[in-house]
Amino acid sequence: MNDPSFSRFADIYRSRPAALAPMEDVTDAVFRAVCRSLGATLCFTEFVNVEGLLRGAAVAKRKITLAESDQPTAIQIYGSDAARLAEAAVVAEAAGAAFVDINCGCWVPKVAGNGAGAAWLREPSAMVAMAAMVVRAVSVPVTVKTRIGLGPESHMPIVELARRLQDVGVAALTVHCRTAQMGHSGKADWQWARRAKEGVTFPVLVNGDVRSAEDAERALRETGCDGVMIGRRAIEHPWVFAEVRARLDRGETVAPPTREERARVAKMHIAWATDAGGEREALLAARRHVGGYLAGLEGAAKLRKAVNEARSLDLVYALIDQCAGCEAPASA
Ligand SMILES: Cc1cc2nc3c(=O)[nH]c(=O)nc-3n(C[C@H](O)[C@H](O)[C@H](O)COP(=O)(O)O)c2cc1C
Numbered sequence: 360m361n362d363p364s365f366s367r368f369a370d371i372y373r374s375r376p377a378a379l380a381p382m383e384d385v386t387d388a389v390f391r392a393v394c395r396s397l398g399a400t401l402c403f404t405e406f407v408n409v410e411g412l413l414r415g416a417a418v419a420k421r422k423i424t425l426a427e428s429d430q431p432t433a434i435q436i437y438g439s440d441a442a443r444l445a446e447a448a449v450v451a452e453a454a455g456a457a458f459v460d461i462n463c464g465c466w467v468p469k470v471a472g473n474g475a476g477a478a479w480l481r482e483p484s485a486m487v488a489m490a491a492m493v494v495r496a497v498s499v500p501v502t503v504k505t506r507i508g509l510g511p512e513s514h515m516p517i518v519e520l521a522r523r524l525q526d527v528g529v530a531a532l533t534v535h536c537r538t539a540q541m542g543h544s545g546k547a548d549w550q551w552a553r554r555a556k557e558g559v560t561f562p563v564l565v566n567g568d569v570r571s572a573e574d575a576e577r578a579l580r581e582t583g584c585d586g587v588m589i590g591r592r593a594i595e596h597p598w599v600f601a602e603v604r605a606r607l608d609r610g611e612t613v614a615p616p617t618r619e620e621r622a623r624v625a626k627m628h629i630a631w632a633t634d635a636g637g638e639r640e641a642l643l644a645a646r647r648h649v650g651g652y653l654a655g656l657e658g659a660a661k662l663r664k665a666v667n668e669a670r671s672l673d674l675v676y677a678l679i680d681q682c683a684g685c686e687a688p689a690s691a
Pocket residue numbers: 380381382383384385404405406435462464465504535566567568569588589590591592
């Protein structure tokens with residue numbers, strides 16, 4: 360393909376990407392910026408409901424709004440109807456998505472129970488036909504993120520599915536190496552990503568339980584996949600992206616972040632969240648991330664509790680400084 364969006368896409372996937380996973384209520388524009396500043400190669404938005412998107416709902420609009428600097432970012436969509444997914448993909452493309460990702464992996468009842476997300480795994484042929492329709496609707500690349508199967512199959516459908524998705528023009532695949540039935544429990548089985556990758560030539564990201572540079576290196580070695588996608592570990596330790604990049608690009612191990620660095624990123628995240636959504640949003644972001652960012656420091660457990668109870672950002676900033684030992688303890 361000569362289309363610039365496809366050649367950019369190919370370059371990204373050739374660089375052994377460390378991608379920030381789509382995570383509802385987590386992977387917002389601010390967190391994407393934080394992770395990108397620490398080395399994330401590629402980001403995905405949290406999933407966006409196609410009906411909300413096509414209705415122009417405020418929440419969906421916010422989720423697909425990409426700043427110029429927010430690239431490369433894929434907009435992830437979910438829904439149960441192929442034609443509506445195709446229509447929504449057009450809206451996502453117009454919003455500036457580097458590519459459009461289709462969620463075929465969400466297991467939660469409010470999504471899968473309504474025929475979206477992992478429900479597509481019940482009927483692989485329908486998933487392939489839906490993906491083909493979305494591919495035809497847009498001129499940017501279309502990718503799919505799914506699980507290895509519904510569970511508890513002995514031979515997971517992902518192997519055959521990967522090949523069939525490639526055949527209809529899907530540009531890349533992310534394999535969360537759990538079944539839908541497993542939810543977030545149990546251990547991700549990367550061997551299914553290897554088996555899926557063996558049968559295709561398009562790029563595959565391996566996802567599930569990649570928590571460190573060592574994990575990333577091992578996951579790529581054991582699966583032959585093109586890159587890794589990291590979710591939960593990034594919420595508490597976004598430095599994982601810098602660590603993975605150093606390992607994959609230069610074979611280096613980077614030292615863990617210092618207290619000052621931990622405090623810097625925590626405060627930067629809160630400041631950016633304040634700019635983007637005001638004090639309320641910033642307090643929510645602080646509750647979600649600050650305990651993890653400062654984990655391991657003395658007093659971190661107490662800090663987590665205090666941040667959860669804090670009603671003002673001034674107090675949160677003071678608590679961070681106090682825990683990181685950057686300044687004299689605040690009176691609060
Ligand atoms: C809070 C949370 C929200 C999530 N939301 C989404 C989502 O919107 N779309 C999606 O494809 N996966 C979603 N996931 C799944 C992650 O993208 C990822 O596949 C999963 O967490 C496994 O990767 P990990 O072991 O690196 O966390 C979510 C996971 C978590 C923990």
